[in-house]
Amino acid sequence: MRSYEGRLSAALAIALALTTSACADGDQAGGGSDAATYRNVVADVAGRTPVQTIQVLTRTAAEDPRWFEQARLIVESWQRAGIPAELQAVRGAEVGRRAFMSKDFDATLLVYAPMADRIDPDNILSRFTSARAGVSGSNISGYRNAAYDALYDAQQVATNETDRVAAVKRAQKLLYEQQPVRPFAYPVVAGAYRSDRWDGIRQALGYPVFNIWNSIGATPKTGKRTLVVGTISESLTLNPVALETPSAQLLLSHIYDSLVRIGPEGELRDWAAESVKVDGARVTAKLRPGMRFSDGHPVTASDVAFSVRYLIDKKSPLFAPKLAAVRDVRATGDSVEITLTRPSQSFVATALSQVPILPEHIWRKVAHPEKFVNDNPVGSGPFVFAGRKLGAEIRFTANKRHFSAPRIDGLVMIVLGGFDAEVGGLAQGDLDMLGDVQNVAQLASVRGKSGITVLSAESIGWAGLHYNMRKEPFDDRHFRRALSLLIPVRDIIDVVFDGQGEPAGSPIAASLTKWHDASLQPFPYDLPAAMKELREAGYVFDRHGVLYYPAAREDKRLRDNDLPS
Amino acid sequence: MTLLRFSMRRVARMAATIAILVPLTFLLFRAVPGDPSAAVVGPDLDPSVAAMLRARYGVDQPVGVQFLRYLSNLARGDLGISFHYKQPVGDILLNKLFNTAVLAVPAIVLALVLGSALGAFAAATGRRRGLVDAVLRNGAFVGRATPIFWTATLALLLFSYHLNWVPSIGMTTPGRGVAVTGLGVFGSPDFWWHLALPLLIMTLYFMPEPLLTMRTSMADVLREDFIALGRAQGLSPARIVYRHAARNALLPVVTLMPALTGTIIGGQVIVETIFSWPGMGRAIVDAVNNFDYPMMQGVFLLTAVMAVAVNGVIDVLYAYLDPRVRLA
Numbered sequence: 001m002r003s004y005e006g007r008l009s010a011a012l013a014i015a016l017a018l019t020t021s022a023c024a025d026g027d028q029a030g031g032g033s034d035a036a037t038y039r040n041v042v043a044d045v046a047g048r049t050p051v052q053t054i055q056v057l058t059r060t061a062a063e064d065p066r067w068f069e070q071a072r073l074i075v076e077s078w079q080r081a082g083i084p085a086e087l088q089a090v091r092g093a094e095v096g097r098r099a100f101m102s103k104d105f106d107a108t109l110l111v112y113a114p115m116a117d118r119i120d121p122d123n124i125l126s127r128f129t130s131a132r133a134g135v136s137g138s139n140i141s142g143y144r145n146a147a148y149d150a151l152y153d154a155q156q157v158a159t160n161e162t163d164r165v166a167a168v169k170r171a172q173k174l175l176y177e178q179q180p181v182r183p184f185a186y187p188v189v190a191g192a193y194r195s196d197r198w199d200g201i202r203q204a205l206g207y208p209v210f211n212i213w214n215s216i217g218a219t220p221k222t223g224k225r226t227l228v229v230g231t232i233s234e235s236l237t238l239n240p241v242a243l244e245t246p247s248a249q250l251l252l253s254h255i256y257d258s259l260v261r262i263g264p265e266g267e268l269r270d271w272a273a274e275s276v277k278v279d280g281a282r283v284t285a286k287l288r289p290g291m292r293f294s295d296g297h298p299v300t301a302s303d304v305a306f307s308v309r310y311l312i313d314k315k316s317p318l319f320a321p322k323l324a325a326v327r328d329v330r331a332t333g334d335s336v337e338i339t340l341t342r343p344s345q346s347f348v349a350t351a352l353s354q355v356p357i358l359p360e361h362i363w364r365k366v367a368h369p370e371k372f373v374n375d376n377p378v379g380s381g382p383f384v385f386a387g388r389k390l391g392a393e394i395r396f397t398a399n400k401r402h403f404s405a406p407r408i409d410g411l412v413m414i415v416l417g418g419f420d421a422e423v424g425g426l427a428q429g430d431l432d433m434l435g436d437v438q439n440v441a442q443l444a445s446v447r448g449k450s451g452i453t454v455l456s457a458e459s460i461g462w463a464g465l466h467y468n469m470r471k472e473p474f475d476d477r478h479f480r481r482a483l484s485l486l487i488p489v490r491d492i493i494d495v496v497f498d499g500q501g502e503p504a505g506s507p508i509a510a511s512l513t514k515w516h517d518a519s520l521q522p523f524p525y526d527l528p529a530a531m532k533e534l535r536e537a538g539y540v541f542d543r544h545g546v547l548y549y550p551a552a553r554e555d556k557r558l559r560d561n562d563l564p565s
Numbered sequence: 566m567t568l569l570r571f572s573m574r575r576v577a578r579m580a581a582t583i584a585i586l587v588p589l590t591f592l593l594f595r596a597v598p599g600d601p602s603a604a605v606v607g608p609d610l611d612p613s614v615a616a617m618l619r620a621r622y623g624v625d626q627p628v629g630v631q632f633l634r635y636l637s638n639l640a641r642g643d644l645g646i647s648f649h650y651k652q653p654v655g656d657i658l659l660n661k662l663f664n665t666a667v668l669a670v671p672a673i674v675l676a677l678v679l680g681s682a683l684g685a686f687a688a689a690t691g692r693r694r695g696l697v698d699a700v701l702r703n704g705a706f707v708g709r710a711t712p713i714f715w716t717a718t719l720a721l722l723l724f725s726y727h728l729n730w731v732p733s734i735g736m737t738t739p740g741r742g743v744a745v746t747g748l749g750v751f752g753s754p755d756f757w758w759h760l761a762l763p764l765l766i767m768t769l770y771f772m773p774e775p776l777l778t779m780r781t782s783m784a785d786v787l788r789e790d791f792i793a794l795g796r797a798q799g800l801s802p803a804r805i806v807y808r809h810a811a812r813n814a815l816l817p818v819v820t821l822m823p824a825l826t827g828t829i830i831g832g833q834v835i836v837e838t839i840f841s842w843p844g845m846g847r848a849i850v851d852a853v854n855n856f857d858y859p860m861m862q863g864v865f866l867l868t869a870v871m872a873v874a875v876n877g878v879i880d881v882l883y884a885y886l887d888p889r890v891r892l893a
Contacts, residue, residue: 093854093856094603096603096604096606096607097600097603097606100603100607100615101600101602101603110608113608113609136612136613136615136616137612137613138612138613230734236649236650236651237650237651237652239651242651244605244610245605245609246609315614315617317605317610317614318610320614321611321613370651371646373651373652375652389660389843390652390661390843391664391844391847392664392736392737393735414734414735415841415843416735416841417734417838417840417841417842417847418839418841421733421839424721424725424726424733424734427726428725428733430732430734
């Protein structure tokens with residue numbers, strides 16, 4: 001939970017920003033009369049159906065003022081343009097339920113965090129495939145397009161990177177044109193650390209400061225050899241099989257090795273594997289020799305094969321979906337061979353970089369991992385678990401025998417009540433590093449402070465709006481594009497992100513330079529263009545400004561969903 | 566009625582209250598719309614696992630079945646496994662309860678002792694030195710009217726961020742080698758240093774009620790005949806106020822305790838969040854935010870049992886202090 005002071009300061013900041021920006025942004029969000037000049041107004045609307053009020057799903061202002069403000073700016077902009085809309089502010093868990101589980105929404109705000117597995121474009125692209133458009137799928141827009149599915153499959157089975165990049169770019173172009181989602185901003189995210197005490201911290205893609213590379217690379221400048229990292233999201237369980245929250249996965253990746261890891265620049269690095277070969281649907285990994293678990297047992301290929309099977313069999317919430325394509329896994333000597341149901345170019349980056357190598361001799365005996373506390377986790381990673389106090393701290397010592405041994409002696413994660421307390425702790429010197437990644441505006445108080453370095457980067461995730469294409473009027477491309485053209489992106493970035501972000505075009509973030517299609521210009525706020533989209537499809541306004549669906553004879557709506565639901 | 570019989574009856578009533586509370590703590594949270602699997606499903610966890618999670622949590626069963634399972638577990642002293650922490654609720658609560666107790670108990674004791682003493686002082690000096698009474702009385706009013714999140718945040722800003730006198734987070738300094746556990750924390754100067762500010766804030770927050778109650782009650786007692794008699798006998802004013810009057814005036818303050826329970830829990834939630842104190846208060850907030858039913862049930866049952874127990878003990882204490890109560 002955010003602390004009260006956090007909420008207060010955020011609310012104050014937003015109130016202040018709103019007052020100051022009200023005048024400056026007047027030009028972007030024009031007045032009612034301005035909007036009226038571009039409308040397709042007809043005198044007779046007999047027989048037409050008015051467009052129902054669009055509910056924009058977001059979190060409550062009390063829970064998350066930033067989410068709320070983004071949705072509020074969008075709704076007000078739509079209303080000014082004559083599109084009936086209202087805010088539907090509910091608890092975060094309820095947003096999750098409606099968007100991801102019941103698909104009971106019109107349009108929903110969503111923020112994709114810069115998780116490491118989003119460095120590969122598959123994570124985002126898979127969210128628009130028709131296979132996942134069902135009620136319990138991650139394709140929350142409900143986009144079902146055969147051409148898109150074909151492009152998605154093409155990037156999966158591409159035999160070389162050039163082909164894969166080409167398919168990824170064509171897929172994002174389709175998403176851009178058809179707008180099942182409108183990503184509107186790539187926020188600038190940041191972390192910070194005490195540079196008066198630590199050297200060797202490099203900015204990385206994803207989580208810019210707290211990540212495995214900096215935990216390994218941190219070099220003490222002073223006598224202090226234990227890195228103290230703050231966090232507001234406690235790692236609730238140390239059991240990777242029961243784990244549900246990816247934020248805890250970062251911490252567990254300190255204890256458990258994986259075959260490969262995603263490097264600081266987003267590149268794949270061999271890790272516990274000496275080499276990984278992908279040959280169609282067959283992935284072969286050769287294990288690095290001489291690795292040991294923290295209890296002294298050697299790490300074998302059989303441990304790796306066991307881990308993959310175990311995570312699938314025991315339905316690990318976080319890892320089983322990533323391993324869904326595995327048909328068979330077997331260990332031979334020091335190699336592991338994984339057979340997939342079909343070729344996949346993303347499997348190594350999205351699955352093998354995340355899946356932990358569990359010690360078979362321990363987990364073999366655990367029949368019900370969901371009830372196993374794992375209060376003394378044994379892994380082979382660069383850090384060894386040393387103890388924890390629930391709700392307070394978790395301690396690690398460095399694994400000096402690891403092939404990539406940390407330079408520090410230990411690492412402590414401290415659990416805090418709110419992000420402001422975390423920033424305060426860094427300023428005070430109680431903490432050496434912020435473990436959470438936040439919009440850089442949240443770090444204003446420590447920016448430029450001596451002894452503290454703030455590292456910021458454009459997020460590999462984005463903030464955007466999903467349209468629910470399962471229902472009218474969102475099944476129409478013209479309508480979605482009109483809505484997208486009416487999102488006051490500049491206002492959102494200035495007011496909510498304190499100017500720290502860039503307008504977005506593609507759902508593949510600009511910071512993923514290899515995959516991002518830079519030719520897809522972010523939609524500007526463009527009232528005339530939006531009204532033109534509505535006019536082309538046949539929507540009309542009556543003289544009172546009420547918006548109506550096209551009449552049957554002039555219906556030019558474009559249905560992009562060409563697959564049956 | 567003897568004190569023993571009175572106590573027995575009181576205990577029986579407490580048991581009945583708890584018997585009503587158990588289904589209430591269970592059903593209340595089930596009545597809130599929400600789904601524990603929705604708390605984790607989102608952009609970072611594939612929604613396809615939601616059904617599996619609901620089955621794992623047991624919330625796919627009819628509420629009646631869930632309730633029976635809850636009861637049978639409870640009868641065996643098992644509060645279930647937290648959805649969120651993946652650990653037995655009992656273990657988590659024990660740990661958090663201890664952390665809360667080391668902050669709340671000293672704060673309550675200090676607030677009662679200081680509050681009563683200052684209240685008595687205010688009443689005793691009332692007529693002669695109006696200023697002292699005015700300062701104490703108005704101070705208490707201001708204290709009672711000020712939201713604790715505001716005082717706590719300001720105190721944190723001033724004493725921690727600006728003056729740097731006390732640390733801003735947690736119960737102990739992070740990364741100080743071996744963490745002290747159990748009652749051993751009281752032997753650690755580092756713990757006292759962390760405790761100082763939240764303890765001060767909590768004490769100031771709880772104090773106005775006992776202070777104002779004691780002041781009023783004391784003023785009443787001081788008008789009684791036996792006080793005038795004492796004066797006439799030539800007893801010293803201090804002896805009259807603190808030996809004879811205060812004893813009689815304390816009864817309403819004792820009665821205040823159960824009524825304070827709500828204030829204490831509310832204050833604890835906020836202070837623990839602001840000072841990153843790993844106690845029950847924060848556990849309540851986390852449990853509710855995450856639809857962690859076993860944790861919510863555990864926290865609220867424990868809180869309810871404590872409130873009922875405090876009430877019972879106070880009643881018995883009251884009956885002991887004032888025999889008329891037993892007859893009623």
